Amino acid sequence: MHDEAVPHYIDMIDQTTLGHRFLKEEFGVTPRIGWQIDPFGHSAVQAYLLGAEVGFDSLFFGRIDYQDRVKRKKEKSLEVIWQGSKSLGSSSQIFAGVFPEHYEPPSGFYFEVNDNSPIVQDNMDLFDYNVQDRVNDFVAAALSQANLTRTNHIMWTMGTDFKYQYAHTWFRQMDKLIHYVNKDGRVNALYSTPSIYTDAKYATDESWPIKTEDFFPYADNANGYWTGYFTSRPAFKLYVRLMSGYYLAARQLEFFRGRMNSGPNTDSLADALAIAQHHDAVTGTEKQHVANDYSKRLSIGYKEAEELVSSSLACLVESTLLTRCQNPVTKFQQCPLLNISYCPASEVDLAQGKNLVIVVYNSLGWRRDEVVRIPVINANVTVHDSNGIEIESQLLPQAEVYADLRNFYVKAYLGQTPPKTPMYWLAFTVSVPPLGFNTYTVSTAKRTGSIRSSVYTYQSSEKSRFEVGKGNLKLTFSTDQEKSTNYVNIRNMVEEQVELSYLYYSGYNGSHQKDPQNSGAYVFRPNGTYPINHERQVPLTVLHGPVLDEVHQKINPWIYQITRLHKGKEHVEVEFIVGPIPVEDGIGKEVATQISTTMQTNKTFYTDSNGRDFIKRIRDYRTDWNLEVNQPIAGNYYPLNLGIYIKDSKTEFSVLVDRAIGGSSLEDGQIELMVHRRLLLDDSKGVGEALNETDCVVDDCRGLTVQGKFYYRIDPLGEGAKWRRTFGQEIYSPLLLAFSEKDDKGDWMNSHVPTFSGIDSSYTLPENIVILTLQELDNGTVLLRLAHLYEIEEDKDLSAMASVELKKLFPGKKIKEVKEMNLSANQERIEMEKKRLVWKVEGSFGDGHVSRGGPVDPKELAVELAPMEIRTFIIYFDDVPNHLFDAL
Numbered sequence: 001m002h003d004e005a006v007p008h009y010i011d012m013i014d015q016t017t018l019g020h021r022f023l024k025e026e027f028g029v030t031p032r033i034g035w036q037i038d039p040f041g042h043s044a045v046q047a048y049l050l051g052a053e054v055g056f057d058s059l060f061f062g063r064i065d066y067q068d069r070v071k072r073k074k075e076k077s078l079e080v081i082w083q084g085s086k087s088l089g090s091s092s093q094i095f096a097g098v099f100p101e102h103y104e105p106p107s108g109f110y111f112e113v114n115d116n117s118p119i120v121q122d123n124m125d126l127f128d129y130n131v132q133d134r135v136n137d138f139v140a141a142a143l144s145q146a147n148l149t150r151t152n153h154i155m156w157t158m159g160t161d162f163k164y165q166y167a168h169t170w171f172r173q174m175d176k177l178i179h180y181v182n183k184d185g186r187v188n189a190l191y192s193t194p195s196i197y198t199d200a201k202y203a204t205d206e207s208w209p210i211k212t213e214d215f216f217p218y219a220d221n222a223n224g225y226w227t228g229y230f231t232s233r234p235a236f237k238l239y240v241r242l243m244s245g246y247y248l249a250a251r252q253l254e255f256f257r258g259r260m261n262s263g264p265n266t267d268s269l270a271d272a273l274a275i276a277q278h279h280d281a282v283t284g285t286e287k288q289h290v291a292n293d294y295s296k297r298l299s300i301g302y303k304e305a306e307e308l309v310s311s312s313l314a315c316l317v318e319s320t321l322l323t324r325c326q327n328p329v330t331k332f333q334q335c336p337l338l339n340i341s342y343c344p345a346s347e348v349d350l351a352q353g354k355n356l357v358i359v360v361y362n363s364l365g366w367r368r369d370e371v372v373r374i375p376v377i378n379a380n381v382t383v384h385d386s387n388g389i390e391i392e393s394q395l396l397p398q399a400e401v402y403a404d405l406r407n408f409y410v411k412a413y414l415g416q417t418p419p420k421t422p423m424y425w426l427a428f429t430v431s432v433p434p435l436g437f438n439t440y441t442v443s444t445a446k447r448t449g450s451i452r453s454s455v456y457t458y459q460s461s462e463k464s465r466f467e468v469g470k471g472n473l474k475l476t477f478s479t480d481q482e483k484s485t486n487y488v489n490i491r492n493m494v495e496e497q498v499e500l501s502y503l504y505y506s507g508y509n510g511s512h513q514k515d516p517q518n519s520g521a522y523v524f525r526p527n528g529t530y531p532i533n534h535e536r537q538v539p540l541t542v543l544h545g546p547v548l549d550e551v552h553q554k555i556n557p558w559i560y561q562i563t564r565l566h567k568g569k570e571h572v573e574v575e576f577i578v579g580p581i582p583v584e585d586g587i588g589k590e591v592a593t594q595i596s597t598t599m600q601t602n603k604t605f606y607t608d609s610n611g612r613d614f615i616k617r618i619r620d621y622r623t624d625w626n627l628e629v630n631q632p633i634a635g636n637y638y639p640l641n642l643g644i645y646i647k648d649s650k651t652e653f654s655v656l657v658d659r660a661i662g663g664s665s666l667e668d669g670q671i672e673l674m675v676h677r678r679l680l681l682d683d684s685k686g687v688g689e690a691l692n693e694t695d696c697v698v699d700d701c702r703g704l705t706v707q708g709k710f711y712y713r714i715d716p717l718g719e720g721a722k723w724r725r726t727f728g729q730e731i732y733s734p735l736l737l738a739f740s741e742k743d744d745k746g747d748w749m750n751s752h753v754p755t756f757s758g759i760d761s762s763y764t765l766p767e768n769i770v771i772l773t774l775q776e777l778d779n780g781t782v783l784l785r786l787a788h789l790y791e792i793e794e795d796k797d798l799s800a801m802a803s804v805e806l807k808k809l810f811p812g813k814k815i816k817e818v819k820e821m822n823l824s825a826n827q828e829r830i831e832m833e834k835k836r837l838v839w840k841v842e843g844s845f846g847d848g849h850v851s852r853g854g855p856v857d858p859k860e861l862a863v864e865l866a867p868m869e870i871r872t873f874i875i876y877f878d879d880v881p882n883h884l885f886d887a888l
Contacts, residue, residue: 006660032057041218047084049095053823087868104160146388228524232284232661242724269301345739365765375422386754436757507588520683580703588679
């Protein structure tokens with residue numbers, strides 16, 4: 001049961017595929033029912049992926065908002081036809097059932113060894129003989145629940161958390177109840193399964209109410225909004241996201257090289273990532289020692305995948321003519337701790353006649369031009385591309401805040417402080433072909449070298465204005481108003497005042513109150529909002545250079561912010577370093593950043609569902625019931641995986657995030673992101689400990705510091721989707737860097753393959769299509785998943801049918817057969833479509849024709865994708881040995 005708020009849709013697909021393929025291989029079983037009873041709220045994307053794409057007939061769950069449940073009980077609408085996608089319309093339907101109370105039996109029917117429900121005593125010689133009483137109780141409970149649903153079938157979930165530790169009692173009592181209740185004859189009881197129940201409901205030919213959108217946020221009482229977990233354990237959430245993007249790239253490289261079951265492969269990372277999607281894993285709602293275990297598993301999986309990636313890249317740079325390259329000579333290193341500026345591979349002393357070779361791999365299907373940054377110890381360096389031409393590069397001095405982070409956390413990871421601290425970041429723009437790599441070398445400068453950034457500091461006492469930005473986008477800062485920036489894009493004439501500030505909510509302490517609900521790992525219950533004031537005496541530092549500009553602001557002793565503009569890009573990157581959050585005052589704190597504009601947004605904002613569809617949100621409003629507002633802040637928080645945007649009559653303002661976090665628009669024109677939480681009390685929802693993450697190095701224990709990024713951009717109305725979709729994929733699939741050393745004598749570019757693309761060199765994917773999966777399976781076949789990135793009517797040009805030529809994706813290989821599968825690849829799509837139940841919906845809820853790509857012509861091998869469509873194929877190749885790829 002993966003969570004539904006904070007997993008990315010690609011992770012949901014991979015996790016489900018892993019499970020379904022295991023069930024098929026081990027037991028020959030193809031499941032058709034979703035059992036998501038415990039996740040804390042339910043997403044539209046989950047519903048339509050299971051329905052439209054996996055082919056499930058129904059989905060059951062326990063947790064929906066307490067106000068929503070009351071209304072649904074009255075209207076007999078706990079069971080609905082859920083249509084989770086406006087793009088896929090009626091084809092995305094699934095029968096969804098919510099339990100009347102929770103996932104447990106009716107009151108009085110708990111039979112664990114220490115439960116106090118009376119057992120069925122059917123020995124007439126004993127004084128507590130109670131068969132008729134127990135039958136009457138059973139019938140009363142059944143009729144009471146029957147009043148809440150349509151048709152004469154009801155489901156009882158016999159058991160709940162931590163039950164069946166003494167299973168014998170349960171089954172003995174249920175056997176007796178079934179026997180005596182059926183003898184009584186008023187109701188009929190039987191052992192059943194969700195699929196039998198689904199078929200019984202379907203057979204009644206009943207019409208069901210429709211449900212659209214999702215079930216977020218979830219609250220189980222007036223002050224119990226489970227919106228804290230959208231951000232809980234933000235460092236772990238980023239780790240999961242980074243491993244997810246890495247897994248996608250590693251499988252591509254594993255395919256290019258040829259999968260080896262004996263050597264390193266991606267299976268261990270796949271397992272670790274799948275288990276990390278659990279609704280008490282990536283959510284951050286587990287005990288600390290369990291979180292440590294998840295991280296350890298990811299780390300073990302990463303180590304093996306890292307070895308695979310390094311050897312696959314080595315095979316590809318040595319020769320693309322190898323079909324199964326066994327033992328490449330080239331040794332590549334990677335830098336998983338680059339976020340804390342630690343990269344031994346790039347921190348080599350180039351003065352000794354060594355050169356640093358950097359292979360940059362791009363796992364997306366389109367060419368990318370991006371800035372990469374690596375820490376270096378020499379200032380006198382130069383960068384050359386694969387043609388040997390010197391390219392523009394820039395040195396940025398390392399900020400002190402990084403040195404502290406680096407020294408503390410490297411010691412935490414490796415047990416020792418790094419011997420030297422790099423003085424600079426080296427930044428340069430790379431251009432990388434689709435599904436391929438390009439090579440760059442860093443060497444000691446002979447004449448000119450990297451341009452050092454010019455550094456300016458501004459005291460807050462002096463009144464001055466300064467501008468940053470190389471291209472169309474300019475930001476103007478005023479030192480006397482340190483939060484406020486003037487944003488101007490000269491290409492599309494957008495201008496806006498943007499103000500960035502930080503605040504914290506103090507965590508509610510309910511120990512002495514009538515309503516004892518604390519803020520904790522699950523629940524966000526603020527007890528006051530406190531703006532965080534900028535420290536006036538700290539100067540502002542500005543770095544200018546040919547590749548990027550940066551503005552460094554120390555907001556307070558535990559918040560540091562860098563605003564970054566890259567040459568040629570029209571968005572702003574904001575990096576934040578938050579922590580350790582001080583709790584010496586005995587109060588837990590939840591830290592958020594607010595980005596304010598002058599836009600008139602009329603209480604409306606849009607948040608993504610699992611990184612895919614965007615859903616319209618209105619402050620203090622729910623589409624399904626009249627909301628009684630008890631928690632105006634926590635009750636308006638939603639999960640963000642991709643981002644959030646607002647719009648008015650002229651412009652739209654989008655903010656994208658680098659991991660799952662909670663966010664909202666609590667005031668018009670403003671977007672709020674919660675970036676870190678540190679709490680001192682448990683919220684009594686099951687963790688049993690406070691969300692108080694600390695790191696200890698020897699005797700130095702401190703609260704967790706979180707480093708992260710968000711990105712924002714302002715576009716004319718209707719033009720923001722293109723950036724959100726394209727750049728959103730680039731955040732999910734960062735460029736992968738691998739480092740090697742060479743001496744001056746060897747000519748790397750002539751003796752190695754300097755640039756490579758896994759697809760036909762004349763081809764690029766349509767810009768609205770992304771490859772979600774390219775994976776060689778054990779039998780030599782390939783699992784390929786393609787997704788359309790846009791919803792209907794999201795973009796005037798790109799929300800259209802697109803086509804992909806499969807032959808161009810596999811140059812040098814002959815495709816023998818293409819089988820279209822359902823999303824989890826455990827049955828053919830055509831079989832799935834035949835079996836799916838078609839439910840009746842109340843009213844005339846028709847949406848006309850739903851656009852879908854047509855079948856794949858076996859000769860042309862072109863795949864069509866309609867907006868929001870995902871198509872999954874297993875591809876069989878002719879076994880003729882052939883060159884892996886032609887070099888570009």
